[in-house]
Amino acid sequence: MSDPDLDRLELEHLALRRGLPREIASAIGRMVSRAGLMPARRDEVLEELIAHFEDGLASGRPPAELLAAFGDASLAPPPPALPFPVPRRGDRIVPRLIQDLRYAARRLRASPGFTLVAVLSLALGLGATTAVFSLINAVILRPTSVAAPERVVDIYETSKAYPYNATTNPDLADLRRGTTRVFSEVAGTRFTMAQVTRDGGVSRVMGEVVTGSYFPLLQIAPALGRLLGPEDDVAPGAHAVVVLGNGYWHRAFAADPAVVGKTIQLNGRAYSIVGVVREDYQGNTRGVVPDFYAPMMMVNQLSPGNTDVLQARGEHGLFAKARLRPGATLAGARAAATGVAAELKRQGIDDWVNGTSFTILPTADVIIFPGVDRMLYPVAGFLLTIVGLVLLVVCANLASFLLARGLDRRKEIAVRLALGATRQRLLSQLLTETVLLGLLGGAGGLLFATLIARVLTTTNLPLPVPLTLDLTLDGRVLLFATAVSLAAGALFGLVPALRTSNPRIASTLRDESAGGGQRGRLAMRHGLVVAQIAASLVLLIAAGLFVRSMRAVEAVDPGFGREPSGILEVVFPPSRYADASALLAERELAGRIRRLPGVTAVGMIDNLPLNLLNQQDTELGLPGVVAPEGQGGVTADYAVVDTGYFAAAGVRLLEGRDFGPGDGADAPGVAIVNQQLARRLWLGKRAVGQRVTRGKRILEVVGVVATTKIRSLGEDPRTGVYVALAQAGASGLWYVARTTGDAEQTASAMLRAAQDLDPELIPIAVRSMDRHLGVVRLPMRMAALVVTALAMLAVVLAAIGLYGTVSYAVAQRTREVGIRLALGADSPAMVRMLMGGGVRLVAWGSLTGLALSLLLARLISRLLFGVGAFDPATFVAVPVLLLVVASVAAWLPARRASRVAPTEALRAEG
């Protein structure tokens, strides 16, 4: 039986039940079903006709006469007064657009529920997209404020171990001397942290020390006063002047216009403020905005350490830049730099003997740092993919909803086509509506993105340096957000609009339940559900891979710091502590920390492993063995430790002994090596008792300790050597105090102990071991958190989409269900039948999603840790999870329909 017949019979049945004679009931059924009215309207017309004939019969007229008087015309209402603009040819574009916008706004107001849900879900999708883009904008796209940037180059030192190493102050000086023909300026900059004393309070700020040629090279203008020049960079320790960062000037000095000429206390010394940089100058490295700039000649005062940074060839911390002379070429510059490297090698200078060279890159080609940049594009691409998928799910949801709603609008569209509207005109009106929705969602998204930016910039992440990302929504972000919003509006509106305005489909004005259009519409909705499920699955699998990576990162045993401990990094200013008194004071502080309540062990090391900022290594040789040409000895990570460090940090001593009181400054040189170094140098032999050379010193190995992670959790075992504090000295030390109490509180108590000992000590880091290790675990935690949150959002949206589609499909079949139930089918069978379609969609979506996930997994394999890109557990568990969620979404409406009483179901609109 076709649908119209069902319809007519049902109407006739209802009229009969009201006591009308069969011929009248049959006529009513025919007329009303032919009118093709919407359900609510149809019921009303039916009631009215029944009333009409009741009255006629009550007045005593025979049914045949009543029917003859009534006639048999169509009951379809004539075109209603039109609540929409009737388009005419030749309308002007702008008034037409305004007209369309007004109409669209009116329609959106008319269904506030839909509008709210649509705008909210779009705001989430577009907000996430905009936030990611503003991050990319801040890191990758924002242009430099340097004048003529195409003439500026970055210079790195390239060796076998480090493809892009920062340079050193002496190397920079040699480079400058050897390249005067190609470079007009050669400059260097280096990060420094300093303790600021202001108004009785102490804080730590981040700065850059720059060579005198640095600002002249950039050719930028100050906001206030002047910038630093060569005259500020002549004699070590003699130029106590600073230029303030613009942000710091605002934060700490409330943008005081009279700040120039005032002084600021840095590490206990007064520096006079000579200027402020402009707001658009954010320092040398993106993401790290210095609070102040000081002359390079002050580096040893600002970063008091164990070596003279101005003289030491091993202090690779200087980022070098140079400006090409007019007429000079990059190739010429590279040739000149190669000449300098060859000369350094000829002179037999440490690092250069092994064939280290200079690498020159145009500054425009460097984003943050060549080594980091390699990861930036995959990360940016991955983030954009993730939020793009979320946005896709949002759009698919809305498109699916609009398709369903388009059904309700068929009449309106048909009337308008009949009145002479062109299809283009209708399309433009329908699209105006969705694009307006897109723009509203985009505005919401901007708010949401601003919120995310605020959270990102105010959250105190356990980072080694304060990250400052300028996430303000500049013109580029706004342009992007607008374009994406427009595109989203067009994307989710186009397919429904094309279908709704299709004259072939819309013309079925009379025949409400014509099959063709419906089937196409359903197929389209099915396609959208498949797309949503697929996108959700891709997101879920990415989330799964990152969660597994996070687990793997957390499962890595760094080889130290397993027990709760407090950490204090502190500098003993060399100006106050000469060699012997330094060791005494350092051990005195260790003694005081040991007496703190709860502390069970204390140790000192000058460079705690997994500390990302300060990584040091040294070259070791074997006595009597001359390394072949072009090869040095063995490079090993290097640290200075005092007795008790290994015990306090929980590093196992495998062989021999710890440093002891006998290993004083005048005693024979001793060293402790890690297992990796012992294997490398003396495989199969006992390491204790062996000798190594470090520079001119000969050290005897007295112990072997377990290999710890040193630079990153993912590294292969690295060689490491430890020397005794009493023999090597160090003015900056990390104290590790194992405690039975709370680690954070212990760290605070350690800081107080240091300040009690000497208020002039410079504390650099105060934290628990957990927080210290948290830094290296942070990226994976963040990735897992963000991707999981977005995946959850997508899954919820996809589940809503599936629920809606199954509900719709079920509603279409309610009458069929009623008939089947009335014929004796049982309820579970009905649920199975109704769910079947939904489950098939989920299956198709999952298959598509799995295929796409394999592609994505390959792309992100470099970002994962300790888990294969095609991790079987993830690729099995995640689809199962999605299947369960999707089945519930399909089951709910199916169950509801199967519980409807057959009589109710029979009455339902087909």
Add this chain to the structure above:
Amino acid sequence: MRIERELMRGAGPVTVLRLLRQREMYGYQLVQSLSSRADGVLAMGQSTLYPLLYSLEAKGLIKGQWRELPSGRKRKYYGLTAKGKARLKAEQAQWRRLLRAMTSLGLLDPSRLEP
């Protein structure tokens, strides 16, 4: 005697508006009034009355309301809206002008309007 379809199309709406100005009525009452008061001339095919009502309702000229009769049955009563009253006035004026014009042309003889 029935009136031509085209003519009826113009006269139908104003007739219904005029009838509803006096009191609210439901469908069958309107049918009755049309056949009794207009001598059956304006007794349009009843099946066209309902679409006409829906059309007037959609234009906001009349407003329908379901009410319960003492018998417990429900009927949809139609009444004139303010907009409907204004339209009726305008249409009456037009009809008057039309009548005058037709009279002056000799198509109508006022003296012969009465049967």
